[in-house]
Amino acid sequence: MNALDYTILVGTLVGIAAFALWQTRGRADLSSYLRGRGQSGWLAIGLSVMATQASAITFLSTPGQGYESGLGFVQNYFGAPLALIVVAAVFVPIYRRLKVYTAYEYLGIRFDRKTRLLGAGFFLLQRGLGAGITIYAPAIVLSTVLGWRLDATIVCSGLLVVAYTVLGGCDAVTLTQKYQIGVIFCGMVAAFAVLLSRLPQGMTFSDALAVAGGLRKIDAVDYSLSPDRRYTVWSGTLGGMFLALSYFGTDQSQVQRYLGGSSLRESRLGLMFNALLKIPMQAFILLLGSLIFVFYQFERPPVYFNQAAWNYQVAHGDGTRLRALEARFNAAHDEGRTHVEAWVAARHSGDASAEAAARAASLSALARAEAVRGETRSVLHRADPLGATNDSDYVFITFILDHLPHGLIGVLVTAFFAAALSSKAGELNALGSTTTVDIYRHLIRGEGDDRSYLAASKVFTALWGAVAVGFALYAHLSENLIQAVNILGSIFYGVVLGLFLVAFFLRWIGGTAVFWAALAAQALVFVLYRELSISYLWYNLIGCAACMGFSVLLQAAMGPRGSIPGGGRGMSAPVICFGQQPCGFFPRRFLAAKVFTARRLREQLGGEIVFFYHDSDHDPRETRTTLRQIGTGEAAVLNFTFENKLQRKFSPLYAKRVVRAWHDNTLRQLPAYVPRCWVDAFRAVEATTVADFCLEMYRKMGLLEGIRVVRSSDPDFRIRACEVSDFFVDVPYGGELVRARCVDGALQLHEGGDSFISVPATPFTKSQVSPSRDSRLKWMQSVLHCTHYVAGAGEQAYLRREDAPEIQYVNRDTIDRSDEAYCEDPS
Template identity: 35%
Template sequence: MHWIDWTVLLLFLAYTIWDGTRQGREAHNIEGYLLAGRGMPWWAAGLSVMATQASAITFIGTTGLAYVEDMRFVQVYLAVPFAMVLICMFLVPYFHKVKAFTAYETLEERFGLKTRLTTSGLFLISRGLALGAVIAAPSYVLSLLLGLPLAGTILIIGLIATIYTMFGGVAAVIQTDVKQMAVMMFGLIFCFGLIIFNLPEEVSFGDAVYLAGSLDKLTALDLNFDLSEKYNVWSGVFAALFLMLSYFGTDQTQVQRYLTTPDVKQARKSLLMSAYAKVPMQFFILLLGVMLYVFFIFQPAPISFRATEPIAETEQQILQEQQIAAEYQQAYDLRQEAALALSSDRSPAAQQKFVEADQVMNDARNRDLALQAEIRQADVNDTNYIFPYFILQYVPIGLVGLIVAGIFAAAMSSIDSELNALTTVSIIDWYKRLKGDGKSEEHYLKSSRTVTFMWGMIATFSALVLGETRSIIELINQIGSYFYGSILGVFVLMLWVKKANGTGALAGLLSGMLAVFTFDRIFYNEALMDYTFILPWQGVSAGYDKAIEFLWLNPVGAVTVVLVGYLVSIAIPKDQ
């Protein structure tokens, strides 16, 4: 990057630290530190909810996913409005009525301490695992963007987020999230405009949309019912409903945002902001990835967006690589000619020629990626590098630094929220509950800051040892789907199953986790029409794929918890 961009980035990071740490001056007790004295305006809490979920995962991963595939990922968010309405109707009034600090402390009165600790413990495990990935994934990309060592990038992101969260508490989290959200959205909107502005004069925005549609890049809805398909309308509306209900209704990272508001009305408004804005925002980000694909039809596109040097090649591999590169360039030129022709003549023949040229080019690209993976004996997928490559190559000096700052902001807006939520659950559900209320407010305030620092260091260390993933966005949802459905099931038992008791809830929770693990390990071979159960440490045979994709694990977990919890509660009444 240019020195001007470095200056912009460093000023942004310095401002983030200063702005975050100063927010904690008014926190004199743990309610002020963990819940901002329950005085946050609804719009700030709502923007924080959106920023927490957006993160670098959305900034980098979703655009790359749309570039490589299409827009079907938007189906995951179709359930968000329905989930928000249900949460506003039932959970928000309940949490505010009991003046809860965490979602899980409400479970103790109904189901006892064991259920509370088990559920909150699952949250700590799931979020602790995900947090390392949230730091590591963008760090891999940013380290290449900035030319910094990977460890250095991880430490910058992890330490800055830890410092201002530790000193500023939830007020720092929300206030910095609001500003970080503004930087993120500016970067995305600017890049979208830049892409459209740099299309050839003879290619209008309508032409660009038509070209993308010809390649099925605009496919957003899939009506086929298939449990083994990641994204379709059925998984988006039904399976993802369980994911979103649990994420926004029982995950402390989200619950804590609207617990900071003064009353039920403002809490509901903060959630409804996401209900109205989340799907359009996600659609826009996916459309940005699709327009990026069209942009690189007319601008030079590398065969791989991830610049890497081979560590070992045979003469045969070198020749093979040169041949693929030549085929790629020839196909790229033919595709560009076909795209220009299709823009002026939207005939079926011109469209077919364009589609075929695109297929030939992508075949060459995929063969090159496979060859590089064979040479390095490692995954060389470049999905998460496409948007950063565009930023470095085409965004003007000065704005590069601001948009890279947006990627940092995106990463930190998720990290700070999760650190604060992990701290709240650790202190309220574990330390304070098990040690008793005999300690002073000052003691718990100091303990909260210490625990925040501890979680920050654990997350940063785990990021240092994590490997890179194919898709950041999918990894987080896959981790969450192992836990979310079962945790949601416990809250369903608490609110709507009158006969449920602590023994049933705990048995249901454990059964739900076991059911999720079991269904996740079922594989299917379509050619052989054979189902098989494969343990994690066993190799997956060629031709076998997951029989049930990760979104469906959420209803599996929730339904199992409710059924087992109800049956065990009837079989073992509370007084026994």
């Protein structure tokens, strides 16, 4: 590499990172850091998904696979388009509807906490190790081409990616990936073009393919049914589909990419973009390797492509023997070149018998040359058992350095680095997010604000960067890198996919059954991996099938969900709950958002929705109704009127009486604010209390269809509820029913500020007691036993989750003008 190459390398990588950081500056909220601003189009998503998957290993090692064994590895990706269709059709709509940050959050919503942690744990374990492998690959490139120390290379490349991922978050990752993949494509296409131009004069592309095919370097598809074959059409399509389904559908590093789409359409099209391009892209890279092999039939290659290892052993090891092997290899290669030239000439002249003879002689010479290479590998491996022994990883970079012009060398080395950084950034971003959302926020610190979670996310991302660098520094990687990554994935991926497929399609199975089934399935995969020698792709299918099968058996043994009262989490049908005071005679928009969120959740989980209608509250401000004038948009705040001050300030909402004149007066005003149908609905309401009036309106608006309403004023509910230390008592006072706070046994009405009215002590029973805000969740849960609770961020901030740790809290839809009334035209 010369100064031009270095300038391209440093300028491009640092320039892209700096540009992305500048573009995403000032984005300091948790949501945009973890999920992006949700403004990405399909192309950005498609490129980001592609860049996350296609690491430096893909571009560095895959041509080496093509060189060694042809295009057969492409079959590994046959399942990808099928899987991407399933992900786009099934997975993405669910994730988007539930507005989750991570895929494992969905497992928590669908099952329970332990299953969510299991899914997140598998991801962190597998991806954390994988991240180490992906950082190792570009280090090999640089340590070879620059003569740098391997450890220094790992640390330097690691620091750059950690820096911009930590500082910029999800959007910075997506933006850098877009440009990085552009550099990669340019580099690969340029390398392909130069390679074709360097083939011997007169040799056509068809000749090159004929030589590659004749020397067994195409072999793209294998329809063999033998399970021992590593890549076949069947293992690639079936096993590969399960691998891809798990990777694209459940791996947070991918889920995070497409959740950043501005709409469901953009996310789906981004995935379809990959479904269309994945196979041709891999075939192209492998074909590049095959053609490099053809090129090296006419240009003598080194006997061992890892020149650094070779030179070291020649200087410090058994140099004499290695030189002798090199001489034998050169002789075999030179003989082979003569035969290949004769073969091509015979092909041009149309002499079939001469062509067949030359081809057979070429194959024989190639076999001898390959035998010498194998012997050389053995010698080097014995001399340095810890060194990388798969020479194919060095094929492409050797070709680049020896045969491409300066400038293009810089572009290609930059492309390797760009690929390494882009996949690494996606992984780190996902590892940091999962650790923050599924472990830290969910398990360790549930009470923090967005700012603290943002800081934690940055710390976790940096820590995972350190772990990956550490793993890359000390891992002993002896097998071909890309296969190592895929094998590692296959061991865990199948079971994780099983968890999600049970969640989506086997709704009668609960959290406890699937949790233990997943652990048993994972143990089975470990045992089979040790005992069998089948293609690792099959473990995706086996793990997934085992997890689903065990779940069915376990759930059958445990009995159907809901059949065991109080049988614990995962054994009861979901009870999706949301709580709210009467919030206006037209409900506020946040209540409608809770209803819509709960309904979507029920579509996924089944079960029932319960509306905890807290009509024991007494604050008259709760029923303020903000409407906007039709035409002008001017806001007006309306509310009930009351007969007297005691009614207004202290009566519980279920006891505040509706004044008839108010109803008539409001009815006259409404046509200026709401559609005609809602005016008619309002006219038809005959309820006599504020709480009844609001509830009847909500019913008439169709909001409560299929939803069970439970009222906190219900005496039966109050009697069944647990006792709480902080509560109110409904007692008669001044001719009205008032809600007095019980403080040290005394009853008080709060007038405002420091002013209180004492209510004469009177005996009371549980049927008169309702909770304060702080004790409400515990009180409610003691009767409802809800599994899921839908709430906005404000409500979640004051809910005391420790009072009901078994509940899964679900964010309601984020909406604008949340305090205004929901009175949209139903048509």
